[in-house]
Amino acid sequence: xxxxxxxxxxxxxxxxxxxxxxxxxxxxxxxxxxxxxxxxxxxxxxxxxxxxxxxxxxxxxxxxxxxxxxxxxxxxxxxxxxxxxxxxxxxxxxxxxxxxxxxxxxxxxxxxxxxxxxxxxxxxxxxxxxxxxxxxxxxxxxxxxxxxxxxxxxxxxxxxxxxxxxxxxxxxxxxxxxxxxxxxxxxxxxxxxxxxxxxxxxxxxxxxxxxxxxxxxxxxxxxxxxxxxxxxxxxxxxxxxxxxxxxxxxxxxxxxxxxxxxxxxxxxxxxxxxxxxxxxxxxxxxxxxxxxxxxxxxxxxxxxxxxxxxxxxxxxxxxxxxxxxxxxxxxxxxxxxxxxxxxxxxxxxxxxxxxxxxxxxxxxxxxxxxxxxxxxxxxxxxxxxxxxxxxxxxxxxxxxxxxxxxxxxxxxxxxxxxxxxxxxxxxxxxxxxxxxxxxxxxxxxxxxxxxxxxxxxxxxxxxxxxxxxxxxxxxxxxxxxxxxxxxxxxxxxxxxxxxxxxxxxxxxxxxxxxxxxxxxxxxxxxxxxxxxxxxxxxxxxxxx
Amino acid sequence: xxxxxxxxxxxxxxxxxxxxxxxxxxxxxxxxxxxxxxxxxxxxxxxxxxxxxxxxxxxxxxxxxxxxxxxxxxxxxxxxxxxxxxxxxxxxxxxxxxxxxxxxxxxxxxxxxxxxxxxxxxxxxxxxxxxxxxxxxxxxxxxxxxxxxxxxxxxxxxxxxxxxxxxxxxxxxxxxxxxxxxxxxxxxxxxxxxxxxxxxxxxxxxxxxxxxxxxxxxxxxxxxxxxxxxxxxxxxxxxxxxxxxxxxxxxxxxxxxxxxxxxxxxxxxxxxxxxxxxxxxxxxxxxxxxxxxxxxxxxxxxxxxxxxxxxxxxxxxxxxxxxxxxxxxxxxxxxxxxxxxxxxxxxxxxxxxxxxxxxxxxxxxxxxxxxxxxxxxxxxxxxxxxxxxxxxxxxxxxxxxxxx
Numbered sequence: 035x036x037x038x039x040x041x042x043x044x045x046x047x048x049x050x051x052x053x054x055x056x057x058x059x060x061x062x063x064x065x066x067x068x069x070x071x072x073x074x075x076x077x078x079x080x081x082x083x084x085x086x087x088x089x090x091x092x093x094x095x096x097x098x099x100x101x102x103x104x105x106x107x108x109x110x111x112x113x114x115x116x117x118x119x120x121x122x123x124x125x126x127x128x129x130x131x132x133x134x135x136x137x138x139x140x141x142x143x144x145x146x147x148x149x150x151x152x153x154x155x156x157x158x159x160x161x162x163x164x165x166x167x168x169x170x171x172x173x174x175x176x177x178x179x180x181x182x183x184x185x186x187x188x189x190x191x192x193x194x195x196x197x198x199x200x201x202x203x204x205x206x207x208x209x210x211x212x213x214x215x216x217x218x219x220x221x222x223x224x225x226x227x228x229x230x231x232x233x234x235x236x237x238x239x240x241x242x243x244x245x246x247x248x249x250x251x252x253x254x255x256x257x258x259x260x261x262x263x264x265x266x267x268x269x270x271x272x273x274x275x276x277x278x279x280x281x282x283x284x285x286x287x288x289x290x291x292x293x294x295x296x297x298x299x300x301x302x303x304x305x306x307x308x309x310x311x312x313x314x315x316x317x318x319x320x321x322x323x324x325x326x327x328x329x330x331x332x333x334x335x336x337x338x339x340x341x342x343x344x345x346x347x348x349x350x351x352x353x354x355x356x357x358x359x360x361x362x363x364x365x366x367x368x369x370x371x372x373x374x375x376x377x378x379x380x381x382x383x384x385x386x387x388x389x390x391x392x393x394x395x396x397x398x399x400x401x402x403x404x405x406x407x408x409x410x411x412x413x414x415x416x417x418x419x420x421x422x423x424x425x426x427x428x429x430x431x432x433x434x435x436x437x438x439x440x441x442x443x444x445x446x447x448x449x450x451x452x453x454x455x456x457x458x459x460x461x462x463x464x465x466x467x468x469x470x471x472x473x474x475x476x477x478x479x480x481x482x483x484x485x486x487x488x489x490x491x492x493x494x495x496x497x498x499x500x501x502x503x504x505x506x507x508x509x510x511x512x513x514x515x516x517x518x519x520x521x522x523x524x525x526x527x528x529x530x531x532x533x534x535x536x537x538x539x540x541x542x543x544x545x546x547x548x549x550x551x552x553x554x555x556x557x558x559x560x561x562x563x564x565x566x567x568x569x570x571x572x573x574x575x576x577x578x
Numbered sequence: 579x580x581x582x583x584x585x586x587x588x589x590x591x592x593x594x595x596x597x598x599x600x601x602x603x604x605x606x607x608x609x610x611x612x613x614x615x616x617x618x619x620x621x622x623x624x625x626x627x628x629x630x631x632x633x634x635x636x637x638x639x640x641x642x643x644x645x646x647x648x649x650x651x652x653x654x655x656x657x658x659x660x661x662x663x664x665x666x667x668x669x670x671x672x673x674x675x676x677x678x679x680x681x682x683x684x685x686x687x688x689x690x691x692x693x694x695x696x697x698x699x700x701x702x703x704x705x706x707x708x709x710x711x712x713x714x715x716x717x718x719x720x721x722x723x724x725x726x727x728x729x730x731x732x733x734x735x736x737x738x739x740x741x742x743x744x745x746x747x748x749x750x751x752x753x754x755x756x757x758x759x760x761x762x763x764x765x766x767x768x769x770x771x772x773x774x775x776x777x778x779x780x781x782x783x784x785x786x787x788x789x790x791x792x793x794x795x796x797x798x799x800x801x802x803x804x805x806x807x808x809x810x811x812x813x814x815x816x817x818x819x820x821x822x823x824x825x826x827x828x829x830x831x832x833x834x835x836x837x838x839x840x841x842x843x844x845x846x847x848x849x850x851x852x853x854x855x856x857x858x859x860x861x862x863x864x865x866x867x868x869x870x871x872x873x874x875x876x877x878x879x880x881x882x883x884x885x886x887x888x889x890x891x892x893x894x895x896x897x898x899x900x901x902x903x904x905x906x907x908x909x910x911x912x913x914x915x916x917x918x919x920x921x922x923x924x925x926x927x928x929x930x931x932x933x934x935x936x937x938x939x940x941x942x943x944x945x946x947x948x949x950x951x952x953x954x955x956x957x958x959x960x961x962x963x964x965x966x967x968x969x970x971x972x973x974x975x976x977x978x979x980x981x982x
Binding site: 091 | 850
């Protein structure tokens with residue numbers, strides 16, 4: 035250790051402040067977050083809770099649209115309004131108090147009713163990365179849904195109502211490179227090893243090692259060698275079922291060293307190899323969901339407007355069909371395993387270098403494609419391609435449906451609704467309730483029970499019965515849900531709003547960073563039973 | 579709800595949310611305990627704190643903020659450890675809500691609330707002595723919330739195995755065969771620091787000079803072995819055992835806990851029975867289920883726990899190791915006393931230096947040599963519980979078999 039140690043990098047204030055989240059979405063996720071601009075329609079308790087969990091981690095900016103003046107009731111359910119602000123514009127006060135949370139975030143507001151803005155300046159909404167609306171009445175919801183669908187801007191409509199809540203994501207197409215799967219099998223390629231790996235693994239002669247060396251060989255080596263032996267006596271096939279895997283394990287066990295008394299030693303690397311039989315010798319294939327992406331219309335038919343995701347996907351597709359010989363680019367990571375440093379690092383290098391080779395080929399193809407499409411050849415960096423290749427086996431694409439489709443009886447999944455109404459376990463019933471509430475509101479201009487008028491119960495029942503018959507569903511079996519909804523009187527319970535606020539904020543973060551898989555497409559929360567459910571009420575699905 | 583007295587434990591990521599939620603739900607009498615001061619890295623989620631508050635007590639700043647924002651709400655701060663108070667303090671509350679990142683503190687609080695339970699002459703639980711505990715925890719995009727009715731539903735100790743085991747690396751890997759950057763960091767932390775003692779004090783993860791030194795030494799070691807991927811952020815993470823945290827998950831879990839407090843206080847509907855997990859990495863996933871009460875839980879079963887062992891040849895050291903490593907006990911530094919012929923005898927205690935020195939020799943003695951028999955009672959004191967736990971020894975081999 036003759037050379038002096040490397041100097042510690044100076045940590046910026048910002049990376050200290052955001053340390054706990056940078057460990058999750060990385061610096062690149064953070065910079066995506068910092069360049070987004072979010073629009074919130076209606077600074078209700080739920081609305082400001084969503085913005086709170088976006089301002090804290092440091093979005094670029096937000097704009098609040100709200101034409102209401104603050105009432106005493108607002109203050110009771112909203113932390114970002116204070117007692118002195120009664121009568122002032124809700125958009126203005128909530129913007130000020132939210133901005134206090136993070137000096138790095140910019141915020142402004144429009145003190146104008148949403149219906150007016152929609153009518154006079156619909157282009158206003160096209161300035162945002164994501165638009166979020168809380169408690170938006172049906173007519174405006176449909177209009178905004180159509181507008182933002184056309185503009186290809188993600189839209190989330192959410193509501194908090196008594197002990198129930200919902201969030202509906204409207205995304206035309208959302209592509210994800212880093213889905214961050216919770217568990218993933220290592221990409222070891224033992225069934226279809228690349229030439230450098232073959233040489234590396236076959237050069238090791240386990241029979242000539244003393245015990246110390248023998249127990250410090252990475253488990254990949256004995257596993258591979260036993261697999262070759264197996265394949266040579268099984269027509270080149272891998273162990274397929276439980277019985278064959280058991281037989282294969284016995285073959286593997288024969289490699290364990292014996293002591294002088296003819297008893298097997300305890301070798302941790304072999305124990306690990308035995309465990310790895312479950313996941314490390316399965317055939318390497320392109321996962322089905324990735325196959326679908328590679329066969330997607332947008333992947334095959336690139337245009338000059340194609341997004342980098344699809345260009346990289348096409349390059350990977352071509353790689354699979356050519357150099358990859360049917361396989362995706364190698365991921366290039368080796369899980370930790372019992373081994374001495376030198377042997378482990380050497381093997382790690384073999385995987386890393388092959389992955390780098392794959393991604394170089396893919397990147398060459400990316401540049402060719404960019405050139406053919408007339409896009410700048412540096413539109414996609416080598417690092418972008420590398421990241422894409424590394425995550426090629428866990429890519430995600432979400433295709434959503436337009437909210438306004440749900441108002442077309444031909445496009446709504448009526449059989450799912452009918453099942454939901456009958457099944458007491460399902461939260462679909464609350465979707466029906468919300469639609470009934472909206473219908474009620476459109477007709478009577480207040481929420482059922484808002485003023486304690488018991489006639490609302492019958493009226494709400496009527497609204498829901500009409501909806502159900504339009505959908506061709508049978509009537510509700512019991513009135514329990516109607517009474518529950520009536521009891522809420524349209525009131526917002528803060529802890530329900532806070533729950534949804536956290537959920538919706540994270541969905542926005544997913545859309546902005548392009549990491550993690552968003553909900554597709556309707557999320558329902560029932561605080562009574564502490565249950566949630568995600569449904570798609572339209573009659574064609576788009577997630578894979 | 580105006581008269582309901584709530585205790586919030588922790589004024590961090592969950593605690594700030596809990597205080598805001600409880601206050602907006604109409605609770606007016608709230609106490610909050612937190613021993614920590616505000617750090618820059620808290621500001622991405624602990625929304626009651628500002629840059630100017632860095633270094634001040636979390637409990638005090640949080641209470642002041644809530645009291646000024648929400649009229650009629652009175653939050654009383656305690657800039658203390660939970661261990662600084664006894665049951666006379668805890669008895670005044672109707673519900674305790676925990677927003678902690680420490681498992682030890684959670685277990686201690688759980689033990690405290692269970693030890694406060696009173697039973698009548700027929701062995702029936704006196705309902706007035708029961709204080710429900712609502713507990714939340716988060717890690718990145720995952721979280722959980724639970725409702726514990728002490729003595730009635732599963733307690734923290736009943737479900738100890740739900741806590742993920744701490745990641746540890748074998749010492750021989752760290753010393754001889756490092757492969758990961760983490761191994762290099764652990765080497766500097768566990769071996770090189772003590773050897774070179776660069777600042778003549780134990781490691782302080784909050785001292786940038788310490789972290790810099792560890793980073794530089796770990797980088798040297800990584801270079802020596804060609805290990806890739808060491809970063810300053812990773813060094814900090816390993817040394818301080820940092821758990822990633824975001825505002826959104828804290829909001830969700832604290833909201834779930836608040837709804838449960840609301841249910842308990844108003845009886846508007848049945849409380850969560852009794853455990854919910856949350857994960858929003860892939861869509862939004864939640865799952866609620868009933869965690870089961872362990873019939874022989876060392877803390878809440880009200881029954882003396884039997885400790886089975888082959889015979890009296892086990893050394894005290896092995897016994898203590900088992901208390902620390904077994905997933906049923908997961909203790910930290912247990913002290914062991916017993917009663918022999920009516921006299922109390924301390925067998926080992928690590929926390930008091932003078933007693934540790936006096937009892938150290940006992941570690942290598944067997945139960946037989948210490949005069950313990952099948953049926954002897956061992957009293958175990960540990961930081962995970964405010965009370966002593968009684969274990970009754972039971973030898974599973976008969977004496978004939980021992981002499982064989």
